[in-house]
Amino acid sequence: xxxxxxxxxxxxxxxxxxxxxxxxxxxxxxxxxxxxxxxxxxxxxxxxxxxxxxxxxxxxxxxxxxxxxxxxxxxxxxxxxxxxxxxxxxxxxxxxxxxxxxxxxxxxxxxxxxxxxxxxxxxxxxxxxxxxxxxxxxxxxxxxxxxxxxxxxxxxxxxxxxxxxxxxxxxxxxxxxxxxxxxxxxxxxxxxxxxxxxxxxxxxxxxxxxxxxxxxxxxxxxxxxxxxxxxxxxxxxxxxxxxxxxxxxxxxxxxxxxxxxxxxxxxxxxxxxxxxxxxxxxxxxxxxxxxxxxxxxxxxxxxxxxxxxxxxxxxxxxxxxxxxxxxxxxxxxxxxxxxxxxxxxxxxxxxxxxxxxxxxxxxxxxxxxxxxxxxxxxxxxxxxxxxxxxxxxxxxxxxxxxxxxxxxxxxxxxxxxxxxxxxxxxxxxxxxxxxxxxxxxxxxxxxxxxxxxxxxxxxxxxxxxxxxxxxxxxxxxxxxxxxxxxxxxxxxxxxxxxxxxxxxxxxxxxxxxxxxxxxxxxxxxxxxxxxxxxxxxxxxxxxxxxxxxxxxxxxxxx
Numbered sequence: 367x368x369x370x371x372x373x374x375x376x377x378x379x380x381x382x383x384x385x386x387x388x389x390x391x392x393x394x395x396x397x398x399x400x401x402x403x404x405x406x407x408x409x410x411x412x413x414x415x416x417x418x419x420x421x422x423x424x425x426x427x428x429x430x431x432x433x434x435x436x437x438x439x440x441x442x443x444x445x446x447x448x449x450x451x452x453x454x455x456x457x458x459x460x461x462x463x464x465x466x467x468x469x470x471x472x473x474x475x476x477x478x479x480x481x482x483x484x485x486x487x488x489x490x491x492x493x494x495x496x497x498x499x500x501x502x503x504x505x506x507x508x509x510x511x512x513x514x515x516x517x518x519x520x521x522x523x524x525x526x527x528x529x530x531x532x533x534x535x536x537x538x539x540x541x542x543x544x545x546x547x548x549x550x551x552x553x554x555x556x557x558x559x560x561x562x563x564x565x566x567x568x569x570x571x572x573x574x575x576x577x578x579x580x581x582x583x584x585x586x587x588x589x590x591x592x593x594x595x596x597x598x599x600x601x602x603x604x605x606x607x608x609x610x611x612x613x614x615x616x617x618x619x620x621x622x623x624x625x626x627x628x629x630x631x632x633x634x635x636x637x638x639x640x641x642x643x644x645x646x647x648x649x650x651x652x653x654x655x656x657x658x659x660x661x662x663x664x665x666x667x668x669x670x671x672x673x674x675x676x677x678x679x680x681x682x683x684x685x686x687x688x689x690x691x692x693x694x695x696x697x698x699x700x701x702x703x704x705x706x707x708x709x710x711x712x713x714x715x716x717x718x719x720x721x722x723x724x725x726x727x728x729x730x731x732x733x734x735x736x737x738x739x740x741x742x743x744x745x746x747x748x749x750x751x752x753x754x755x756x757x758x759x760x761x762x763x764x765x766x767x768x769x770x771x772x773x774x775x776x777x778x779x780x781x782x783x784x785x786x787x788x789x790x791x792x793x794x795x796x797x798x799x800x801x802x803x804x805x806x807x808x809x810x811x812x813x814x815x816x817x818x819x820x821x822x823x824x825x826x827x828x829x830x831x832x833x834x835x836x837x838x839x840x841x842x843x844x845x846x847x848x849x850x851x852x853x854x855x856x857x858x859x860x861x862x863x864x865x866x867x868x869x870x871x872x873x874x875x876x877x878x879x880x881x882x883x884x885x886x887x888x889x890x891x892x893x894x895x896x897x898x899x900x901x902x903x904x905x906x907x908x909x910x911x912x913x914x915x916x917x918x919x920x921x922x923x924x
Contacts, residue, residue, distance in 0.1 A: 398735075399734075399896075401733075402730050402734060402892075403892070403893075405730070406730055406885050406888045407726070407885070408881030408882065408885045409881065410729075411719075411722045411723065411725075411881070411884050411885075411888065412722075412879065412884075415714055415718045415719055415875070415879070416875060418439065418696075419714035419718040419875055420712070421710050421712065423436055423712075424710055425699055425702075425710050425711040425713060426696060426698045427697065427698065427699060428599075428671035428697050428752070428756075429670070429671050430700060432700070433671060433697055433748065434672075436721075437459065437748075440458075440696060440725065441458035441459065441676075443725055444458060444674070444676040444725075444728060444744065445458070447732050448732045449676035449678055449732065450676060450677050450678070451675070452676050452677035452743060452765050453672070453673070453674070454765060458675060458676060459672040459674060460673040460675050460760065460763075460765055461670045461672050462601050462670065462671055462673060462755065463602040463668070464599055464600070464601050464602065464670060464671060464749065464755065465499065465602055465608055465666055465667070465668050466497075466598070466599050466667045467498055467499045467597065467598045467599070467600070468667070469496060469497040469664055470497075470664060471663050472489065472619070472660075472661060472663070474486075474492070474493045474495075474574075474621075474625070474659070474660055474661075475659045476628065476629060476656050476657070476659075477656065477658075477659070478655060478656055479509075479632075479655040480632070485628055485631075487628065490591050491622065491625075492624055492628065493619045493620060493621050494619065495596065495618070495619045495620075496594060496597060497597060497598045497665070497666075498662050499600045499610075500611050500613055501616075501664070502663065502665065503662070504616050504617055505616070505617070505661040506536070506571050506572045506616040506617040506659070506660055506661075507657060508534055508535050508536045508571050508572060508657065508658065509534075509654075509656070509658075510537075510658045511530055511531075511532055511535045511537055511652070511653050511654065512537075512538045512635075512640070512653075513526050513537045513538065513565070513568075513651045514526035514540060514650070514651055515539060515540050515542065515544060515555070515556075516537060516539035516540070516561040516564055516565055516573075517543050517544065517555045518568075519547070519551070522547060522551065524544060524547075527564075529650065530652070530653075531569075532568040532570045533568070533570075534569060534571055536571060536573065536574060536658045536660065537565045537570045537572070537574070538573075538574045538576060538629065539565070539574070539575055539576065540575075540640075540641075540644055540649075541556070541558075541575060541576065541577050541578050542578050545645065548912075549816075550796070550825045550912075553825035554825065554826055554912075556826065559753075561573070561575075565612075565615065566614035570614070571615065571616055571617075572615055572616055572658070573615055574618070574619055574620075574660070575618070575621065576621050576626045577590070577620070577621070578644065579641055582623060584864075591622070593869065594620060599753065599755060600753075600755070601755050602668070609758070609759075610753065617660030617661065618660065619660055629654070632655050633654055671748040671756070673745055673746065673748055673759070674745070675744070675745045675768070676728065677689070677742070677744070677767045678728070678742045678744075679737060679741050679767075680737055680740045680899065681736050681737045685739045685902065686739075686740065686741050686769070687741070687769040688740050688772050688904065689742065689743045689769050689772065689899075690741075690742050690771075690772060690774075690775065690898045690899045691744075691768065691771050692724050692727055692728070692742065692743070692777070693745045693760075693775070693776045693777070693829050693830070694720035694721045694723065694724045694776065694777045695717045695720065695721075695751070695829055696721050696746040696747065697713075697717075697749055697751055697756070698716060698751060699711045702871075705870055706871075709871065710871055711873070712873060712875070714873050714874050714875055715863070715867075715873050716779040716869070716873055717778055717779050719779065719780055719781075719782075719879075719884075720779060723780065723888055723891065724744055724746065724777060726888050727744070727888060727892045727895065728742075728744045730888070730892045738899035739900055739901075739902065740772065740898070740900075741769060742899050743767065743768045745757075745760055747760060750778075750828075750829055754831060754832050756829075757776075757832035757833070761832040761833050761835070761836045771833070771838050772838070772839075772904040772905060773838065773840065773895075773898045774830050774833035774834075774838050774839075775840075775841055775842075775894055775895050776830035776833075776841070776842040777842070777843070777891060778830075778844075780843070780844050780845055780887060781845055781860060782878075782879045782881075782883045783856075783860070783880070784859055784880060784883075785882065785883050786812070786845040786856070786880070786883040786886070786887070787811075787813060787846070788815045788845070788847075789807065789812050789814060789815070789843050789844065789846050789890065790814075790816070790818070790844050790845075790846055791803050791814055791842070791843050792824055792825045792842040792843075792844070793825065793839075794814070795911075796911045796913050797839035797840075797905050797906060797907050797908055797914065798906050799839050799841050799898070799905045801897075802894045802898050802901075802905075803841060803894055805893055806889070806892070806893035806894040806897065807890050809889055809893045810887070810889040810890035811886060812886060812887075812890055815846045818847055819847075824842070830842045834913050835917055837917045837918050839914075841894065843891060843894075847859075847860045
């Protein structure tokens with residue numbers, strides 16, 4: 367954290383943020399809960415977003431001065447409102463040791479078993495790769511076997527590896543997971559990291575990932591190849607090895623639709639039939655008469671980026687060593703390929719808005735006449751865009767002030783393009799947090815609806831998933847896409863945002879924000895954490911819940 371450099375820059379620019387000159391005691395302090403809720407301000411939220419999404423911060427990429435400025439801004443805001451530091455060394459920062467692995471060059475080639483010349487694929491047009499997180503040079507050649515989605519889910523009576531032997535093979539895997547799976551189960555099993563680990567357990571030495579037609583419709587190859595920039599980032603364990611890297615897989619690549627057709631040119635089952643069978647959940651694995659070679663050469667760069675952590679200590683001596691954690695990722699993707707002449711990916715909605723909401727939730731807690739029984743922790747995590755790294759690090763290495771974490775309320779990319787009346791609550795069916803969510807929505811006058819876009823796999827793409835993996839009941843609310851007036855189509859606006867502005871420079875301050883909806887959303891999320899922190903009984907996983915049974919006994923933060 368380059369604190370002096372950041373401070374010098376902040377001295378010249380933070381005066382433009384109204385909330386930065388505001389200090390504790392400069393406004394009336396409501397003494398009742400209704401007053402606390404009424405004092406929540408959409409305009410203060412907007413001030414946070416205006417600073418965090420400003421061009422000055424250049425997209426808040428971890429390891430850059432722009433992110434450090436954002437982190438210092440958040441820490442100063444927490445300090446100004448009376449939230450105590452809960453990082454390391456008595457401060458607000460929890461440094462996360464990271465390694466960037468940048469691809470220098472790579473190779474993917476196919477050699478048919480029947481003989482003939484090998485087919486060398488074209489980078490970008492046929493495939494993309496990221497740098498190898500563990501090795502600077504890697505090469506693997508092995509027969510290819512198709513293993514469906516690469517999913518093993520005994521509880522759902524599904525196993526793509528049944529009847530095939532992947533030992534010593536390179537597995538070809540479809541993206542996503544079977545459509546018949548429940549929404550959050552599907553999101554979990556669609557995780558590429560989980561698929562890589564499962565492939566290694568079945569003896570595979572490499573992996574080729576293939577986009578399903580469903581995913582290509584949502585994310586055309588033009589968008590995918592821009593997102594896969596050749597860089598992989600992992601956080602480093604104390605022994606210097608990268609967390610989340612599957613060492614047994616010595617090579618991997620994501621094939622474009624054109625690359626997948628080249629792989630299946632020799633297949634006994636046409637690729638179109640493979641897709642059709644998989645869509646029905648009827649796909650079966652089979653060997654491809656092809657030997658694939660996957661190679662890469664990478665360079666490694668160690669760096670550090672910090673989570674920002676604050677705490678409001680609980681009022682009950684018997685419970686203050688337990689905590690409810692609010693989380694939001696502070697980072698975005700930085701500076702990238704220009705779109706209409708703009709190279710700064712500001713990330714106003716993704717996720718300056720979530721960070722601003724957590725700041726305002728923290729401010730609301732400080733307005734209470736006394737803290738709730740449990741402690742409330744506010745963590746603004748780094749490197750979410752690189753694979754939930756900051757939250758994964760925090761969930762596995764919670765700072766001392768966090769104590770035993772009993773619940774997580776995560777906020778990621780809430781979009782307020784139109785007045786909202788509904789919300790989606792990822793994780794609501796898994797635990798007793800549902801009661802707290804119901805109370806929060808009732809206070810805010812919002813209605814719960816099912817996830818309208820389960821194909822987006824949002825449950826595993828946001829930071830609450832890091833806490834779930836450590837056995838912590840977690841929830842993530844997002845505005846619903848149903849319209850609240852006849853002239854506004856919420857679903858259309860949401861899909862338009864994903865298509866035109868998500869991870870684009872145009873996710874900036876020019877996007878509309880309905881501040882009345884923002885205030886209602888903040889109230890709902892505040893009330894959820896307040897209800898949990900005030901309850902002497904901690905949230906529990908529901909009996910028979912998949913995530914509770916799978917991770918409820920995990921060691922770690924819970």
